[in-house]
Amino acid sequence: MTQSTLARSWIASANGHSDFxxxxxxxxVFSLAGSTPRSGVAIGDHILDLEAGLAAGLFEGQAKVAVEATLGGTLNALFALGRxxxxxxxxxxIELFVEGxxxxxxxxxxxxxxxxxxxxCTMHLPARVGDYTDFYVGIEHAKNVGKLFRxxxxxxxNYKYVPIGYHGRASTLRASGTEVRRPKGQTLPAGQTEPSFGPCARLDYELExxxxxxQGNEMGDAIPVSEAGEHIAGFCxxxxxxxxxxxxxEYQPLGPFLSKSFITSISPWVVTAEALEPFRRAQPQRPEGDPQPLAYLLDEQDQATGALDIELEVLLxxxxxxxxxxAPHRLGLSNTLNMYWTAAQLVTHHSVNGCQLQAxxxxGSGTLSGPERSQLGSLLELTEGGKHPVELASGEVRKFLEDGDEIILRARCTRDGFAPIGFGECRGKVIAAR
Amino acid sequence: MTQSTLARSWIASANGHSDFxxxxxxxxVFSLAGSTPRSGVAIGDHILDLEAGLAAGLFEGQAKVAVEATLGGTLNALFALGRxxxxxxxxxxIELFVEGxxxxxxxxxxxxxxxxxxxxCTMHLPARVGDYTDFYVGIEHAKNVGKLFRxxxxxxxNYKYVPIGYHGRASTLRASGTEVRRPKGQTLPAGQTEPSFGPCARLDYELExxxxxxQGNEMGDAIPVSEAGEHIAGFCxxxxxxxxxxxxxEYQPLGPFLSKSFITSISPWVVTAEALEPFRRAQPQRPEGDPQPLAYLLDEQDQATGALDIELEVLLxxxxxxxxxxAPHRLGLSNTLNMYWTAAQLVTHHSVNGCQLQAxxxxGSGTLSGPERSQLGSLLELTEGGKHPVELASGEVRKFLEDGDEIILRARCTRDGFAPIGFGECRGKVIAAR
Incomplete structure (x- = not known):
């Protein structure tokens, strides 16, 4: 029953083209006007309020334990319980909502x-994020950005050996729908030797x-790649x-800082590892000449089933x-198969020095561009650093984002014989600098 | 009464050479064997248990409000209340403990x-750290490290314009005394083109x-430098x-990651901004030819009193x-006057893009080396990347840290006419890789 099938629900909106x-x-985690945030499950165009469902006696045994861990308006405790x-x-x-x-x-x-x-119904961050790490494992993006400089x-x-990543800012993670205020900061205008201060003029998105x-690990304990999947609760x-x-x-020598920390938007629904089971794939063959991963990152099972086949779309x-x-203009259509490392490899690499991960x-994966122009995940790549503007049906052009622009991310998984699933949207509209 | 004076306490151990x-x-935040963590205040060789003091009726009015905010084993709520x-x-x-x-x-x-x-008595982290940011504002350290490469x-x-910093890992912050397990990871041995995996061979400390x-700020609201001091609760x-x-x-192109995230140690006592008032100084004159800070980082009052005169010591x-x-071997004796930017400038820079800071x-300041060899804050500098070992009284030498080595940080503020104050210690002993 945990595997995806073609079974239908008695909730009509869940059948057909729903993401859910x-x-x-x-x-x-959602709230209605005036109420405190509560945990829920999306099905079709409805939410099951888990607390109300618990009070109504819908859960018992392990399922009841799981629902009790969602009380309090975050999913951290449920995540900590594990698979x-x-x-x-x-x-x-599934028993509750299956047709019949x-x-x-x-x-x-x-x-x-x-x-x-x-x-x-307002959606919130589904969990209190202790630490947020942004990786850089979209190899086509890394190539495209690298080409601009080298x-x-x-x-x-190091790229093909190290799953490159850096620590991000947790305090400014926000759920889809939160407006994106254009940041101010120091920049070095072309041809100048002294920086200026003012609103960002090259605002961009990244599709990740x-x-x-x-479940986390204790400080000092690395998570073997063979067990890393057990430490992943879901995706967004x-x-x-x-x-x-x-x-x-700003980024030399210690990496991106204020250029990223003004906001990071996520889609609010956690698509569980179990829901994605049918969309797992073998890790794509590395191109001839690429090195094998070091032993601590290699696991046969992970190589056979650790990649994900999720179609990703970004619209303006x-x-x-x-x-x-x-209609929104599609800026790019890509896929998570463009990840050079699996999610399990990221968990293992992150913890191999003893770093503690917590529920x-x-x-973040890093920008997941594909090799084609139609598959790019940022304007930096699409306009080659602002050199070639994108033309829109409105008659406008864009080198970078302007105030009023809204970016919409979507994702969908399809496979013959299985019901397609989606992620819902991650939206954010740019508003003027203060 | 909030200003430091030479007043003595009826707790004899608080007078004379005590840090407190x-x-x-x-x-x-401390705990006794078997008890849950509680908030306290250090005086001499004693701790006032704030919860017990509250129960005993020692506090009323605003002081009572402050103590109530320390219940629950973290100081976050007290920090949020502000100055x-x-x-x-x-x-x-001071009323409670002053002589007479x-x-x-x-x-x-x-x-x-x-x-x-x-x-x-076990000391804990004094607060739940939402985000940890490590700066790089020790200009002598930046020069010394830069010299090794250029x-x-x-x-x-960018160095003299941007207070350089990066996001650090919050989950592995630990209080003084926690053992430091030697991390494993990928390294590129000299002369090789392919990396190896194994225990770190160049383990180092940084004196910060x-x-x-x-008090924090809302996302989108920058904190002006004239108000930034109000957002600083204390120091360690x-x-x-x-x-x-x-x-x-690993560090190209996104900065340090696993090379830092295995542990960061702090001294557990928060020396408040108020206790440090007498040790504030004018920001040292920038050397001739250095640019003025951009306007958003400049405030007359901050320039006049925003620097700190704290002597810092690191021992092995x-x-x-x-x-x-x-006795422990002194590796370096430095001072916070080596900071190129004030603490207020760091707060303002961090929030200028709208990044939310939270109580x-x-x-971290970044390594605070001084210009002399006796003032260096890391072995990387002291041994010039491992080229010139340090000789110890035990007959040993050190290029980098070995298992069993303990690093001890201390700090002390002195000024004529004022009682000297100290920070307590930040200790960590290296143990073998797993």
Missing amino acids: PLQNLPLG RARVALRERL STLRAKIEAQSASLLPLAAD PDNPLLP LGIWIG LLNDWSARDIQAW LTQAMREQNL GDLF | PLQNLPLG RARVALRERL STLRAKIEAQSASLLPLAAD PDNPLLP LGIWIG LLNDWSARDIQAW LTQAMREQNL GDLF
């Missing part, structure tokens, strides 16, 4: 527990996969908003497009 | 509230000042343990030295 069919059942609790909850949710469920009447009698996923030698010598850490979309002009001036909606009723930590 | 005289009153609450608490503590206090009998009658600061041009062009953030010592061989291989105690009963966030 019976096979997905993502977890999130077994998530699986028990998932199995029970004998429990339908019981749920429908509890109008408080099944709520419309409507505009008056045309003949875009990848640094987010990885939620489940992540927009690593980037101020390219601030970044260029400008103020003029909204006024002209134009609710978040990883 | 009546004028210091640092805040911390006024800290000052009220400090004034009351009419409250002495009341305190002594409550044996549970005044505890010996003894070996069975002898003719050690400082990058820690800065505790008090910080050892930014560094794996130099891992760092050299090896296993052989312990066996021979030798209990921690900053």
Whole structure:
């Protein structure tokens, strides 16, 4: 029952084109006007309020333990329980919502527990993030960015050995829908030797996969790659908003700092590791001549099934497009198969020095561009550093983002014989600098 | 009464050479065997248990509000209250402990509230750190490290404009006394083109000042430098343990990551901003030819009083030295006047892009070396990258740290007419890789 199938739900909106069919059942934290945040599960265009469901007696045994861990408005405690609790909850949710469920009447009698996923429902961060780490494992992105600086030698010598990453800012992680205030900062204008201070003029997005850490480890204990999958609770979309002009001036020698820390947006629904099981793939063959990963990063099972086949999309909606009723413009369509390392390899690398991971930590994958122009995950790549503007149906052009521009990330998994699942959206609209 | 004076305490051990005289009153979180962590104040060789003191009726008004915010085993809520609450608490503590206090009998009658600061008292992190940021504002260190790579041009062009910093790992911050397990990781051995995996062979310390953030800001709101001091709760010592061989291989292009995240040690007592008032100084004159800070970092008052005069010391105690009963070897004696930017400038720079700071966030200053060889804050500098070993009284030499080596950081403030205050110690002993 935990494997995806083509089973349908008695909730009609969950069947067909919903991101949230019976096979997905993502977890999130929501609030209605005036109420405190509560945990829920999305199905079709509805949310099951887990606390109300618990009060209505919908859960028992391990599933009840799992739901009790979601009380209090964050999923950290559930993540800490690990896979077994998530699986028990998932199995029970499938029993509750599958077409023909004998429990339908019981749920429908509890109008408080099944709520419309409507505009008056605010989504929050699903967990309190202790630490947020941003990786750089989209190799096409790394090549594209490297080419702007080093045309003949875009990848640094460590790239194919080290899953490159850096610590990000946890305090400014925000759920989809939060406005993105244009940051101010120091930049070095072209041709100048002294910096200026002012609003960012090269504001960009980055299309990334987010990885939620489940059970953590003690400081000093590395997580073997064969066990790393057990430490991953689920996934989301992540927009690593980037101020390219601030970044260029500040990042030597210690890496990006204020160019990233003004906000990072994520999609609020945690698509569990279990929901993604059918969309696991063999890690793509490394190109001829690429080195094998060092032994601590290699596991046969992970090589065979550790990659993910998730289609990723990034769209732009400008103020003029909204006024002209134009559909969002697709800037890129990519896939998580562009990750040079698996999620399990990231967990293992991160902990190999003894670094403690904790339930609710978040990883970003790094920008997941593909090799084609239609598959790029940032404007920096798409416009080659602002040299070639993107043309929009509204008659506008963009080198970088302007105030009023909204970026929309979407993701979807499809496979013959399995119900497709989606991630919901990660949206953010740019507003003027203060 | 909040200003430091030469007043004495009726607690005899607080007078004379104690780090914790009546004028210091640092805040911390401690536990006795088997009990949960509680907040306390150090005075001489004693701790005032704030919860027990509250129960005994020692606090009222604003001071009581402040103490109530320390319940629960972290100082985050007290930090969030800002300066006024800290000052009220400090004034009351001085009333309680000053020589001739009419409250002495009341305190002594409550044996549970005044505890010996003894070996069975375990110190904890004083706050839950939401985000930890490590700066790089020790200009002599930046020059020394830069010289190893670029002898003719050690400082990058941004250094004198941007208070350089990067996000650090919060989950592996630990209080003094926690053992430091030698990390494993990827390194590129000299002369090789492919990396190896194994225990770090170039383990180092870094002598830093820690800065505790008090009241935070909302995302999007920058903190002006004229107000930044109000957002600083206090200070500690910080050892930014560094794996130099891992760092050299991993840090391009996104900065240090696993070379730092295995542990960061801090001294557990928060020396408040108020206790340090007498040791504030004018920001040292920038050398001729250095640029003026950009306007957003400049404030007349901060330039006049924003620097700190704290003497910093780092010592080494090896296993052989312990066996021979030798005193720790002083590796360096420096001062926080080597900071190129003030603490207020760091707060302002960090938030200028709208980044949210939160009560209990921690900053590291970066390694605070002085210009002389006796003032260096890391072995990387002292041995010039391992080329010139340090000779110890035990007959041993050190290029980098060996298992069993303990690093001890100390700090002390002195000024004519004022009682000297200290920070307590930040200790960490290296243990073998797993």
